[in-house]
Amino acid sequence: MQFGVFTVGDVTKDPVSGKTLTEGERIQQMVTVALKAEEVGLDVFATGEHHNPPFVPSSPTTLLGFIAAKTSKILLSTSTTLITTNDPVKIAEDYAMLQHLAEGRVDLMMGRGNTGPVYPWFGQDIRNGIHLAIENYALLRRLWREDVVSWEGKFRTPLEGFTSTPRPLDGVPPFVWHGSIRSPEIAEQAAYYGDGFFHNNIFWPADHTARLIQHYRSRFEHYGHGAADQAIVGLGGQVFMRKNSQDARSEYRPYFDHSPIYGGGPSMEETMEQTPLAVGSPQEIIDRTMTFREKFGDYQRQLFIADHAGLPLKTVLEQMDILGSEVVPVLRKEFDALRPAHVPEAPTHESLKAAAERAASLESVSPEAVGLEGTR
Structure with missing residues (x-):
């Protein structure tokens, strides 16, 4: 089970002190939070991607590359990479480069974002959102898995004999999560490829989240990637x-x-009742998080938003200390004790590389050798 934090990178006035950070201060704050996440023993730091005020993380690979140079253990991810408005060729190149720089400590979450105007800013039409997500990701997978790609689609110019560089580290593409809070088409896409599905259930009641996750699990099994509870x-x-x-x-x-x-919107108490927002003592946070397993089944990654709404850095770092010392160690122990042996852990570069090597080894064994082995 992986635990971590994510940031949306909002520049919001502190309602208590009245202070608003500059963009530069906010960017440095995100770096500090990432370093603190590693210090307190969390597994993942993730950043969103936004191209409009009051948000600053418009270039996730730049931010994560800088953090990679200052860390050695924590896995670096995105809490949305806009598969709809970014060119899949550029995504392939940027994240393969980051993968090399971070020595494999990289995965990413594909999403459509929550800002409608971003589509025309990047020359696209929001009415094509789902179709862009499907077509662009299909191309991205090929760019990472085929050395030479010829391709033609609807939303970008064709490719003829194109090689994306650098190639993925060790020939193993970064693991991909597909993030959605309302679209069964995206859950279906994740299931079709056997990728991860991430539901950032900040706003949504548990029954909505459970339905979308169950759809993903059932389709994961349908496509032959394993049992539903192994998704x-x-x-x-x-x-x-x-x-x-x-x-x-x-x-x-x-x-x-x-x-x-x-x-x-609704009051804090109403929001806590209707969504996963948890405000309270460390034990209350532990108890609330453990209910996620009861509602959604065994899962592999839990990310908490850490630093939004103008919270001062001192307070954010105190929250990280509590997570690292009092909350996550208990959650790790409890989740690990309850997880059945056949339910996999979250994929990492090392586990994906080992799986690829096993598959290559099996492919290298001739049918004749397999037959002879079976007669011994």
Whole structure:
């Protein structure tokens, strides 16, 4: 089970101090959070991709490449790579380059984003969103798996004898999660390829999330990748913790009320009841997170949003300390004890490389040798 944090990189006024960070300060804050995540023993740091104010992470590979140079263990990912508006050729090149620089500590999450105007900014039509996601990803897979690609589709110019460089590290492409909060077509896409499915269930009630995950699991099995409970699932969430729940809720309330995500909607208590938002003591966070397994089955990755709504860096780092020392160690132990032996762990570069080597070894054994082996 992997635990980590993700950022959406919003530049939001602190409603308590009244301070708003500059873009440069916010970018440096994200780097500090990533380094802290490794320090406290988390497994994953992920960044979103946005191309509009008040967000700053418009170039995830630049940010993650910088963090890769300053870390040695933590896995670097995206909490959305826009498969719809980025050229799949550029995605193939950028993330293969990052994979080499980070020595394999890279995977990524494909998504369509939540900002409609981004489509015309990059020359696309939002009405083609699902079709772009399907076509672009099909091309991306070929670019990573075939040395020379000739291809023609609907949404970009054809390719003739094209080789994407650099090639994936060790010939093993980065693992891909497909992120969606409402589209069964994306869950279907993840299942078809045997990729991971990530439901960033910040806003959604559990029954909605469960239906989409169950669709992915059943189709994963349908396409022959394994049993439904062996499908690779990730979940999002958000927490805010203090020693006791009263202090946590009192301190977090102004940030919730002015949040670009939550502000102006249901109250904090209503949101906590209806979504995975958890504000309270470390034990309350543990108890709430453990209910995810009951509702959605065994899963492989849990990411918490760490640093949004203008929270001061000092507070964010305190949250990371609590996650690393009091919450995640307990969750790891509990989830690992409950996970059946046949349910896989989250893929890593090392596990994917080992699987590729095993497959190559089996392919190298001639049918005659297999037959002779069977007679001994």
